[in-house]
Amino acid sequence: MSNKNMEFKDSQIAWIGQIPKHWEVKKIKYCLKENFGGCWGDDLENEQISQNSRLCIRVADFDFDKQKVKQTADTFRNYTKSQILSTKLQDGDLIIEKSGGGDKMPVGRSVIFEQNLFGAKEVLFANFCQCFRPLNINNKFFAYAMKAFYQNNNMRFFFNQTTGIQNLSIFNIVNAFLPYPPLNEQQEIAEFLDKKCEKIDKRLNNLERKIKSLKEYKKSLISECVTKGLNPKNREFKDSQIPWIGQIPKHWEVKRLKYIATKIYKGNGITKEQVFENGDMPCVRYGEIYTKYNYSFDKCFSYTFEKVLNSTSYFGYGDILFTCTGELIEEIGKNVVYLGDKKCLAGGDIIILNHKQNPSFLNYALDCNYARNQKSYGKAKLKVVHISSREISNLFVVLPPLNEQKEIAEFLDKKCEKIDRLNENYTKQIATLKEYKKSLIYECVTGKKEI
Numbered sequence: 001m002s003n004k005n006m007e008f009k010d011s012q013i014a015w016i017g018q019i020p021k022h023w024e025v026k027k028i029k030y031c032l033k034e035n036f037g038g039c040w041g042d043d044l045e046n047e048q049i050s051q052n053s054r055l056c057i058r059v060a061d062f063d064f065d066k067q068k069v070k071q072t073a074d075t076f077r078n079y080t081k082s083q084i085l086s087t088k089l090q091d092g093d094l095i096i097e098k099s100g101g102g103d104k105m106p107v108g109r110s111v112i113f114e115q116n117l118f119g120a121k122e123v124l125f126a127n128f129c130q131c132f133r134p135l136n137i138n139n140k141f142f143a144y145a146m147k148a149f150y151q152n153n154n155m156r157f158f159f160n161q162t163t164g165i166q167n168l169s170i171f172n173i174v175n176a177f178l179p180y181p182p183l184n185e186q187q188e189i190a191e192f193l194d195k196k197c198e199k200i201d202k203r204l205n206n207l208e209r210k211i212k213s214l215k216e217y218k219k220s221l222i223s224e225c226v227t228k229g230l231n232p233k234n235r236e237f238k239d240s241q242i243p244w245i246g247q248i249p250k251h252w253e254v255k256r257l258k259y260i261a262t263k264i265y266k267g268n269g270i271t272k273e274q275v276f277e278n279g280d281m282p283c284v285r286y287g288e289i290y291t292k293y294n295y296s297f298d299k300c301f302s303y304t305f306e307k308v309l310n311s312t313s314y315f316g317y318g319d320i321l322f323t324c325t326g327e328l329i330e331e332i333g334k335n336v337v338y339l340g341d342k343k344c345l346a347g348g349d350i351i352i353l354n355h356k357q358n359p360s361f362l363n364y365a366l367d368c369n370y371a372r373n374q375k376s377y378g379k380a381k382l383k384v385v386h387i388s389s390r391e392i393s394n395l396f397v398v399l400p401p402l403n404e405q406k407e408i409a410e411f412l413d414k415k416c417e418k419i420d421r422l423n424e425n426y427t428k429q430i431a432t433l434k435e436y437k438k439s440l441i442y443e444c445v446t447g448k449k450e451i
Contacts, residue, residue, distance in 0.1 A: 008447075013177045015152045020447040023181045029174035031142060033135035037098070037170075038125040039087045041077030052078045055118065057089070057125040059097050062111045066201060067143050069095070071117050079124060087124045087131075091115035092139035094132040094146065095125055098168040101159070107166040108155035108173070112143045130170055138183060140190035141445065145178045148442045179446050189444050192451045200437045207426045207433075214426075218419045223368040225408050226361070227398050242396055244373045252400045258393035263354040266324070266389060267346030268313035285347035289323050289336055294420065295363060298340040314343045315352045318359035320366065324387050325349040333372070333387045337363035351389050358405035364412050365397050 007021040016025060029035075044053060053076045061073035079087075089095070093113045101107030110132075113123070125131065134142045149155075158173045159166045181189070229235060229249050237247040240254050248254065258264065267284075282300035315321065315338060323334045337359045338344070346352055355362060365371060374395050400408070443449035 006447075011177075011179065011446075015149070015154055016177070016179055016446050018446075018448065019179055020181070023179060023447055025177045026180040027175050027177055028132070031134060031137040031178065031180070032174065033133045035130060035132050035170065035174065036086070038127045038129045038131070039079065039083050040127045041079045041083065041124070044076060044078055049076050050078065052080070054079050054084060054088070055121055055123045057095060057113070057123060057129070059100055059126070059128055062095070062097065062109065064109045064111065065204075066197075067111050067147060069111050069113055069117065077124070084122060084124065088122045089113045089115070089125060089131065090133065092134060094134065094139070094143055096130045096132055096146075096168070096173075097128065098130045098170060099128040099165055101155075101166040106153075106155045107159050107168050108150055110143065110146050110150070112139065130168070136183070137180070138186035138190050140194065141181075141186035142178075144190060144193050144441050145445045148445045149176070149178060151438050152442065181447060188451055193441060193444055196440060197437060200433055200440075204430060204433055207430050211423050211426050211430075214419050214423050218416060219369060221415060222364050222412060223370065225412055226365040226368050227370060229400065229404065230408060230411055240398065242370075245370045245396065245398060248398050249400065252398055254396055254398055256393065257353065257355075257395045257397060260357060260397070260399065261353055261355050261393065263352075264389050264393050265313075265352055267321075267348055267350035267352060281345060282342055283345040283347060284321065284338075284350065286323055286325065286349040289321055289350065290334055293336045295367070295416065296337045296339050296360065298338070299342070300340070300344040313346050313352075315346055315354070316343050317341060318355070320353040320355070320359065320363055321346060322351040322353070322387070322392055323349065324351050324389075324392075333392075335363060335366045351387075351392050353392065357399065358402060358409050360409035360413060361400075361405035362397065364409065365399075366395070371395060371397065 008018040009021045011017060011019045011023075011025050013025055019025070038057075041054070041056060044050070055073060056075045056077040057069055057073055058075055061070050061075075063070050091114060094110050095113055096110045097107055099107065113125075115123075132142075132146075154176065155168070155173075158176065159168045161167070224232075227245060227248055228237075229252075232249075236250040238250045240246060240248045242254060245254065281303055283303050284297075284300050288301065317339060318337065320335050320337050323332060325332070339359065399405070440449070444451065
């Protein structure tokens, strides 16, 4: 499809804008043979698959980036014959997420169901989804058009939200407009985008593998250095007597944190409602440790508080801060070291460790594999998990003499900085590719790009 010398017209639809003069816009409902909701079915009896069992596709089985159902889908449910007849998927169906979503990822994402990925199996889908069965529209073009519709932030007009769950209004969404070129052009656009997106996805996968590999290397490097030292081949070793630590240099020690800490205490219990940004009191809050800092930080953001806070919650240079409450296991027990020169306040859900070791070395040691393996978490309560000051104080840590701690910390600082710079570069490339893919799909399905 060439748009050289092509005339354009206003589609009268804001998100679509200009389209080729011979194209149309159509309501989604006129592109559908039918649309229907899914069915969750019944639990398997004794967890055994029977003749009434069918594979059930859930939102968790959606690969949104590639717009496909994952082949790893493995949830089986029991269904009646009528449920199977009315709800089973056909090749080329579009499955829409109609309940769920969140602030950063609104409800309404979609994937294509490809029967060949599942052989002769009859496949159904869960009740939090809707099936759009296309009619007189190329199913892949339809999927790309729906993706462009979603990526242009249109779904916000078509859902309501109660108790934290977004529910898509199917009645309203099927009355929304999509660009509609002639069928032969739809096929051209779909084939072009398949090839281009496949190349982009391969590059994205390659970059993501590099990031994963570097992160794993960084973890193993830190663990090796803080348990074996910088020249392990030239050392004598002894058994640490702790299975998850193993052999350590003969002159090193293993101690619990409580025996090397001068103080372990919780931050002040300030709440979100008591904090106002751009104030005059430096403070670190729980979320900032997890989202803003890597291994260390040297200055705090300033806030204003509604009430005078307890000065015992201040921390200073070299203190290590732990997150102690959160909704995800990987958020709990994360530690960072403060290398700034001003005293700051610690918000609630933070544990502070004051000590006389090399701060950077101790921080690396507390983030390595052997330290993470020791951390146990309290039982989830209302989806929140905890780690206590007592649990932190009982962690074992491997300690070389102070001069070696300094050497190891300086070595790791340099190596980790290089690794982090590489990962930052790869992350920027990923963001650029994703933005390019998004704009490519939009320009193609609205006829603005020459193919």
